[in-house]
Amino acid sequence: MERARPPFCPSASLTYRSPAPPRRAVRVSARPARPGLVRDGGPGRIPADILHGVTVPDPYRWLEEADTPATRDWLAERASEFDAAVADWPLRPHLAREIRELVATDLWTPPVRRGGAVFATRRAAGAEHPRLVRVEDGREHVVFDPAAVDPSGATTLDSWEPSPDGALVAVQTSRGGTERGELQVLSARTGRPVEEPISGVRYSHVAWLPSTSAPAFYYVRRDDGDGRRGVWLHQVAAREARPDLLVHPCQAPRTVPGIRLRHGRWLLVSESHGTGHRNDLWIADLAESEVSSPRLRPVHVGADVESAADVGPDGTLYLRTTLGAPRRRVCAADPARPGPEHWREVVAEESDATLDGFAVVHADGAAVELLVARTRLGVSELSAHDPSGARPPRPIPLPGDGMVAHLDAGDDGTAHFGYADVATQQIVLTYRPGERPRRWPGGGPPAAASPVRRRTQWCRSADGTRLPVTVFSLNGFTAPAPTILHAYGGFGRPRQFGFSATVLAWLRAGGRYAVAHVRGGGDAGREWHLLGSRRGKPRAVEDLLAAADALVAAGMCRREGLCLSGGSAGGLLVLAAATSRPDVCAAVIASAPLADMVRFERLGLGAMWTAEFGTVADPGDFAALLSYSPYHRALAGRDRAYPAVLLTGFHGDTRTDAAHPRKMCAALLASSDGTRPVLLRYERGVGHGPRAVTRAIDLAADAHAFAAAYTGLSPTR
Structure with a gap:
């Protein structure tokens, strides 16, 4: 239901609490004002932005500068407060031991076969990082080990792609959590670099050309910083x-390019606009054009459609698409006539499950099956479909109610994928048409029956929308128990129930874990996403509040035993909920959150996210952003009884930027009544993405020990 104005809209005049004497309180006024920035002109002046006639104070703008003496001193104070607090959390040692034991197994990714060798990453039990290995003649050879390159643990292996003959591997690494790094070509046999690295890339797709005499590949640059965004050809x-x-x-500003080369012939190029609302797509046949100037035919450009493509060995173009199907379907077309008017449906949309991915399983130059993965309320389903439509689809059995990931098909008629559930760390399964999936040799221990019980609790949001909340427990659901309620609600990403050692350790300690499938995520398809994006983002906040109330009303937990938890866009969500209704829960964990939604476009990758959140340049978007922005809601409060709050920030974070948790912490400290703590756990040398295992365990144990301390989860429970 569309509202006349966004919920949580502040009144025309709000008093913002100043950070400390001698600064004075500043009022937000609706009187017309000259656009621009009211700069800090001396003592007593608070920086502010004047946007659409509204003055928006920003007393903690100085905390956007990460390495000034003032910020470092302020962070040192927060570190002392956190260290003193964590020492009093009784479950901290127990949770750390449990989590470490749960992750102490070999963890493989699905294999990629090139030139007679198999490539995969394996994180050995007890290792800090996965390493890239080549398996040939039954022997395992290390190609790249981040820990050997950098014993400090700060370097991560972000992506990799072997050449068609298996002689070379392109690897991308980054350091300190920045996710901006180098693309380097290594010998698959020696692991040594064969040339100077390509710098300034971020999770680049690599598509090797089939030639072995003059190895070359396409790659992408996604960052705006150097003006080189697009698809590039590199001669090794x-x-x-x-x-x-x-x-x-790149054909448009702020798009994210992607590439794929299939069967050494078909080049697929995409540009995503913003965060998954839509993309443009092209295809080129390299058999009829030069690799240095591929003739790209548009599949769809400028349409409100999101598609991902693959090409079968017979040259049929397959597309997973939202065209005419918000929960996605699979269509087929001739690459010579790839436009939507020529598509034919191969796999139909389902009304209550979202199609996540597909793989073309082929043999002897023909497509045999389309292997299709769907998600239904966080649980994956796998089915095999006849590309011609002559036979009905066939369900593929999975080990349990879990998550399918990395679905891909090789040239030998097999497909590989990862499977995990709440109690099972990822295992690698191999599938051949007509057979049951079997464990890939070395792909992890066999999956055991999960002891975790799952229940769906339904609730109604403020506008009457019905939404599900999934609840996990090891001890049934008959009595209230301390509960963590997680939500994300952003970028159209569905919540999927894979393995989490942290969640399992929490359940083993006697707690419950719940997931709210709020709007803004992809749990119910593209429309569900769009309803909770841009000016609809406050709906996601209302959904989370409704989920929290429903858990309490159903007797799953007590209000004083509830902790909201979210990271990144989910961190924004839980902070917005807690600052709008401080009585909703006892504690909040916001990891690497967005918080200042007036200036988010200036921080991290925020400028790329206007399709998701809107832009302050638009008056309607600005009103919505200000209405739920946690930072500004905290500034508007005074002596409020907030829940206990734990914010985490990572100095190397180039996505959400650690300025968000820094500023949010300062605003909460100033506006809280002090009855419950506001803590900031701040790390250097890491960022938004992967990190060494020990650091990941420490972060998880700290966060969930905090939740235990403020929800009453006892060590003896």
């Missing part, structure tokens, strides 16, 4: 130094 170790060639510049 060329005798004559040649600059990389731009073969497809």
Whole structure:
């Protein structure tokens, strides 16, 4: 239901609490004002933005500067407060031991076969990072080990792709959590680099060309910083130094390019607009054009559609698409006529499950099956479909109610995928048409029956929308128990129930864990996403509040035993809920959150996210952003009885930027009545993405020991 104005809209005049004397309180006024920035002109002046006639004070803007003496001193104070608090959390040692034991198994990714060898990553039990290995003739050879390159543990292996003959591997690494790093080509046999690295890339897709005499690949640059965004052609170790060639510049600002090369012939190029609302898609046949200037035919450009593509060995183009199907379907087309008017449906949309991915399983030059993965309320389903539609789909059995990931098909008629559930760390399964999936040798221990019980609790949001909440427990649901309620609600991403050592340790200690499938996520398809994005983002906050109330009303937990938890966009959600209704729960964990929604476009990757959140340049978007922005809601409060709050921030975070948790912590400290703590756990040398195992365990144990301390989960429970 569309509202006349966004919920939680502040009144025309709000008093913002100043950070400390001698600064004075500043009022937000609806009187017209000259656009621009009211800069700090001396003592007593608070920085502010004037937007659409509204003055928006920003007393903690100085905390956007991460390495000034003032910020470092302030962070040192927060570190002392956190260290003193964590020493009093009785479950901290127990949770750390449990989590470490649960992750102490070998963890493989699905294999990739190239030139007679198999490539995969394996994180051995007790290791800090996964390492890239080549398995040949039954023997395992290390190609790249981040821990050997950097014993400090700060370097991560972000992506990798072997060449068609298996002689070379392109690996991307980054350091300190920045996710901005180097793309380097290594010998698959020696692990040594064969040329100088390509710098300034971020999770680049790599598509190797089939030639072995002159190895080359396409790659992408996604960052705006150097003006080189697009698809590039790179010649490996060329005798004559040649600059990389731009073969497809990004066609629109703030798009994210992607590439894929299938069967050495079909080049697929995509550009995602913002965060998954839609993308443009092209295809080129390299058999009829030069690799240096591929003739890209548009599949769809400028349409309100999101599609992912693959090409079968017979040259059929397959598309997973939202065109005419908010929960996605699979269509087929001729690459010579790839436009939507020529598509035919191969796999229909389902009304209550979202199609996540597909793989073309083929043999002897023909597509045999389409293997399709769907998610239904967080649980994956797998089915095999006849590409011609002559036979009905066939369900593929999975080990349990869990999550399918990394679904891909090889040239030998097999498909591989990862499977995990709440109690099972990822295992790798192999599938052949007509057979049951079997465990890939070395792909992890066999899956055991999960002891975790799952229940769906339904509730109604403020506008009457019915939404599900999934609750996990080891001890049944007959009596209230301390509960963590998690939500994300962003970028169209569905919640999927894979393995989490942290969640399992919490359940083993006697707690419950719940997931609210709020709007803004992809749990019910694209429309569910769009209803909770941009000016609809306050709906996601209302959904989370409704989920919290429903758990209490159903007797799953007591209000004083409830902790809201979310990271990144989910951190924004839980902070917005807690600052709008401080009585909703006893504690809040917000990990690497967004918080200042007036200036989010200036911080981290925020400028890329206007399709998700809107932009302050638009008056309607600005009103919605200000209405739920946790930072500004905290500034508007005074002596409020907030829940206990734990914020985490990572100094190397180039996505949400650690300025968000820094500023949010300062605002909460100033506006809280002091009855419950406001804590900031701040780390250097890490960022938004992967980290060394020990650091991940420490973070998880700290966060959930905090939740235990403020929800009453006892060590003897």
